[in-house]
Amino acid sequence: xxxxxxxxxxEAELARLIVKILNLQVPAMEIDPETPLYAEGLGLDSIDMLxxxxxxxxxxxVKLRADDKDNVKIFSSLRSLSxxxxxxxxx
Amino acid sequence: MSDKPLVQEWTxxxxxxxxxxxxxxxxxxxRLGRRxxxxxxxxxxxYFLLSSRKAARSSRQYLERALxxxxxxxxxxxxxxxxxxxxxxxxxxxxxxxxxxxxxVHGEGVMLDIMRRGGGCLLFGAHFGSFxxxxxxxxxxxxxxxxxxxxxxxxxxxxxxLAAINxxxxxxxxxxxxxxxxxxxxxxxxxxxxxxxxxxRNVSSEDLVRYPFLGTPARFPRGPFRMAMLLQKPVVMMxxxxxxxxxxxxxxxxLFAPSETAAADADAAIARAMSRYVExxxxxxxxxxxxxxxFYDFWA
Numbered sequence: 191x192x193x194x195x196x197x198x199x200x201e202a203e204l205a206r207l208i209v210k211i212l213n214l215q216v217p218a219m220e221i222d223p224e225t226p227l228y229a230e231g232l233g234l235d236s237i238d239m240l241x242x243x244x245x246x247x248x249x250x251x252v253k254l255r256a257d258d259k260d261n262v263k264i265f266s267s268l269r270s271l272s273x274x275x276x277x278x279x280x281x
Numbered sequence: 282m283s284d285k286p287l288v289q290e291w292t293x294x295x296x297x298x299x300x301x302x303x304x305x306x307x308x309x310x311x312r313l314g315r316r317x318x319x320x321x322x323x324x325x326x327x328y329f330l331l332s333s334r335k336a337a338r339s340s341r342q343y344l345e346r347a348l349x350x351x352x353x354x355x356x357x358x359x360x361x362x363x364x365x366x367x368x369x370x371x372x373x374x375x376x377x378x379x380x381x382x383x384x385x386v387h388g389e390g391v392m393l394d395i396m397r398r399g400g401g402c403l404l405f406g407a408h409f410g411s412f413x414x415x416x417x418x419x420x421x422x423x424x425x426x427x428x429x430x431x432x433x434x435x436x437x438x439x440x441x442x443l444a445a446i447n448x449x450x451x452x453x454x455x456x457x458x459x460x461x462x463x464x465x466x467x468x469x470x471x472x473x474x475x476x477x478x479x480x481x482r483n484v485s486s487e488d489l490v491r492y493p494f495l496g497t498p499a500r501f502p503r504g505p506f507r508m509a510m511l512l513q514k515p516v517v518m519m520x521x522x523x524x525x526x527x528x529x530x531x532x533x534x535x536l537f538a539p540s541e542t543a544a545a546d547a548d549a550a551i552a553r554a555m556s557r558y559v560e561x562x563x564x565x566x567x568x569x570x571x572x573x574x575x576f577y578d579f580w581a
Contacts, residue, residue: 228460235487237504240463241511256464265460 195222201272204246208268211245212238223269231267239265246271252278304445310372315381318369326361336576343579346495347570356571363571367411367523374417375446381527384414388533391517396425401470402515404477405505405536407562410572412479414521414529426453428469430478433458463508470514477519480505481562482575490552492559495566499580501559506537506551513539516554518561522569534561 197205197219205218208227212234225231228239242265243254252275254264264274310318330337340360344352352360373381395402404427406412416427431439436456443451455465455476466476480502483489488507489500509516516537522530537554566573 235504236457236460236463237508237511239460240467240508243464244467244511254461254464256461256468258461261459261461261464 194224197221197223197268198272200276201268204272204275205268207245207249208232208242211241221268223272224267226267227265227271242271246275250275250279303442307372307442307445310369311376315369315373319366322362322365322369326358326365330358330361339576339578343495343573343575344570346497347566347573360571360573363523364574364576367413367572367574370411370523371413372446374411374413375443375450377417377447379417382414382529383527384418384529384531386418386531386533391533391535395515395517399473400514401473402475402517403470403505403509403512404475404517404519405558406477406479406519406521407481407565408479408574409481409520409562409565410523410569410574411521411529412477412519415519415531415533416477418531425473425475426469427475427477428453428455428466430455430457430462430466430476432456466508467512470512478505480558483579490555492556494559494563494580497580501555503551503555506555506558509537509554510547510551515539518558520561520565522565522572524569532565536561 201223202219205221205223208214209216209218209221214232216232221232227242228234228236234242247253254261254274258264264270309321337357340357341352344356344360348356370382404415406415412429416429431454433456436454436458440451440454443454455462455469470476483500483502488503490503491498491500494501506516515535518532518534518536520532522532524530536557537550
């Protein structure tokens with residue numbers, strides 16, 4: 191494992207949340223933060239994404255908006271989603 | 282339900298007829314009016330009947346189940362004609378000429394209840410009869426906007442066709458190509474919109490569950506039901522049956538009410554709602570067999 195594939199604390203928390211709500215078979219700590227969440231990465235589909243978005247808003251109070259042009263980027267990996275949450279938390 | 286390429290049978294085969302033809306058809310229909318335009322349906326159906334054996338075979342296969350007997354060539358023609366009639370009427374309905382039609386509505390109370398409470402709901406239809414006619418009723422209620430969710434491929438075509446008929450309605454279509462399409466659905470529901478979808482097509486979704494349907498198990502997508510449960514919005518089944526002439530019969534019935542379930546037994550609630558949907562769909566297929574518009578091997 192090199193540095194870029196290690197989760198930081200917030201990424202680990204988010205990974206646990208995603209694994210829990212979606213019942214994924216992967217252990218949370220083994221999710222590479224740079225792996226895409228959807229399609230060939232973790233294989234999440236658009237309903238999974240909705241579930242993640244709802245859980246993120248509940249747990250972190252961060253709302254993902256349909257009209258955000260950066261959604262594809264935000265959802266591109268555990269890392270980018272976690273970064274987005276940290277930026278928008280408590281604002 | 283994802284952004285993967287859709288390669289299944291019906292999406293590849295796609296809806297036949299090109300856009301300039303659709304435009305021309307719309308123009309002719311609106312110029313001539315419904316009665317004269319209907320005359321064109323007979324040669325058109327005959328042409329499609331003779332030119333695609335695959336669709337005709339699917340029609341026979343379905344009709345045999347729904348009618349409980351071997352369908353005659355006249356049955357298959359009637360099946361096509363019902364389909365074509367509904368498509369033609371869509372032009373008039375989208376053009377807000379609802380007064381042309383003779384409509385009977387059942388279960389309107391279900392909708393009025395939801396409208397009174399506000400907060401939107403999901404409308405589950407099927408490729409059966411006319412979804413458009415039910416939508417047209419909704420459009421009369423200005424305070425209850427309707428959006429329609431569909432696969433991107435179809436969404437693109439329909440937007441183009443709408444541009445030719447009633448451009449104001451383009452924004453009502455939500456395509457599924459985008460990752461955040463469902464966030465749009467959630468936001469519109471929260472603003473009190475009605476959001477319609479047709480969860481009978483069993484293609485381009487990996488999450489399919491078999492339910493007994495007209496004698497043999499068929500696969501149905503679980504996704505839309507999962508989404509409903511996640512969003513905790515009421516789900517109403519809506520079916521618009523074409524009864525010939527200018528007559529349509531519209532049915533609303535409740536499939537799922539969010540208060541019924543705790544999050545803990547979401548899977549059971551999804552299964553209940555799905556099995557109810559399939560049961561009711563079968564009921565409507567028996568009640569109005571020629572209104573079924575899935576011209577592909579549904580039981581594959």
